[in-house]
Amino acid sequence: MESSLLNEMVEAFKCLPGVGARTAQRMSFHLLERDREAGLRLASAMQQAIDKIGHCQLCRTLTEHEFCKICSNTGRDSSKLCIVESPSDVIALEQATDYRGHYFVLMGKLSPLDGVGPEQLGLDLLENRFETGEIKELILATNPTIEGEVTAHYIHQLAGKHDISATRIAHGVPIGGELDYVDSGTLSHAFDGRRAY
Amino acid sequence: MESSLLNEMVEAFKCLPGVGARTAQRMSFHLLERDREAGLRLASAMQQAIDKIGHCQLCRTLTEHEFCKICSNTGRDSSKLCIVESPSDVIALEQATDYRGHYFVLMGKLSPLDGVGPEQLGLDLLENRFETGEIKELILATNPTIEGEVTAHYIHQLAGKHDISATRIAHGVPIGGELDYVDSGTLSHAFDGRRAY
Structure with a gap:
């Protein structure tokens, strides 16, 4: 590929889940050709989040504070x-x-x-x-x-x-699902776990 | 959503082509939970590329130099x-x-x-x-x-x-394609553009 900076960007995009060589190239060109401002915004949002987001001291979820919103909600x-x-x-x-x-x-x-x-x-x-x-x-x-x-x-x-x-939590047939499309493990779980109607 | 920095990151990811709310969330969590280093590398590669990559003075393609590799190749x-x-x-x-x-x-x-x-x-x-x-x-x-x-x-x-x-460049039936799967515009193009065998 032509530009080495472009090359690095494309390579770096591959770290994202579900992004292969083609998608990485498409994303890079999209940002460079059409939306550089959004690209800079994304880069700085990523840096900020990665720098500052740690774990809640109580429940271990991701948060930039000592305690997350749910843990610090007294209600x-x-x-x-x-x-x-x-x-x-x-x-x-x-x-x-x-x-x-x-x-x-x-x-x-x-x-x-x-x-x-x-x-x-x-x-x-x-x-x-x-x-x-x-x-x-x-x-x-x-x-x-x-x-x-x-x-x-x-x-x-x-x-x-x-x-x-x-x-x-209950395991069984998903709402809106059809019995004959559900795998046998789930179906046997749903059958064993039947409840009074 | 819990963290506002996380929120900003998820929102920012939506600028990428083919990335909606769910994928943006998945990408953000992936970087934060599993690969912060790669995330920082991606952010800096994006910033570098967006800052430095301009257009070739001759052919207008993307390059960080005055002339791209192809234009400056005298061979x-x-x-x-x-x-x-x-x-x-x-x-x-x-x-x-x-x-x-x-x-x-x-x-x-x-x-x-x-x-x-x-x-x-x-x-x-x-x-x-x-x-x-x-x-x-x-x-x-x-x-x-x-x-x-x-x-x-x-x-x-x-x-x-x-x-x-x-x-x-020639337009016609793609190699490996089948005639009955090709749209009629392409097929009529391919027929009109037939060449001596």
Whole structure:
């Protein structure tokens, strides 16, 4: 490719998820040919965010403050704690539900092969919160993958030691889905988990 | 959304082509959670490129130097000039063909409704080059859209005034394509443009 700065920019764009060589080239040309101002704005927003955003001291989600908005909101129900894997799960739950409790963001899931153990997920921090006795219900909202289930199981046992009841979000046929398009694992889960009509 | 810096970053990502709200969020979280270093590298590569990359004084393509690599390469055939709409077309032609002449990059196409006339495409610059008498063949490789055809036609007439012969790249059925999947415009073009076997 012609220009080495252009080349570097295209290469750098490939770090984004779902961006390959062609998309990286398209993005670079778009910014250079059509919207340099937006490109500079994006670059500075990225630098600012990466420099200043750290983790909430209470729930570990991403925030530029010591405590995130949800943790520092005294109007929320502090007896409920919802365990999720990532900050985007918090956003998804906040948008979809009327849950008004608190969250704890693992920033990952138990995965010993990748070197992710209880410490990496901040479970010591979580246990400290269990010890305060404030939490009455724990909602396990990790993903329904093998690692997610193992993580939920581990935290459930941890909560058991402190006599905290834990619930798991329901798995089953998605709303609007059709039975014959749903995979057999989900279907058997939905069947086993049937409830009184 | 929780953090305002995060919010700004997500908003800024939407300036990229093909990136909507969800992808912007995914990209932001990916950089913040998994690869902050690559994010900083991308931000600085963008700033560098946007700051320093301008246009080649001869062919108008993107370059951080006064003349681009192709224009300053004395080994290339300066009697041939290929007209394309954008720098990515140059890359595509360089990769696909063994063309060793020069390029002229319009950085757009004639589109009076959007205020793009001959001046915006640097056609005065092109005419200066015609006047030197160095160019013997003009290859019109604008896109086969209405604007691209109009642009090619306009430049063809311009070249005619200087007795320069112009050719147009062939349009027809793409290699590997199947006749019944090709649109009727392309097919009629391919039929009209048939050549001795």
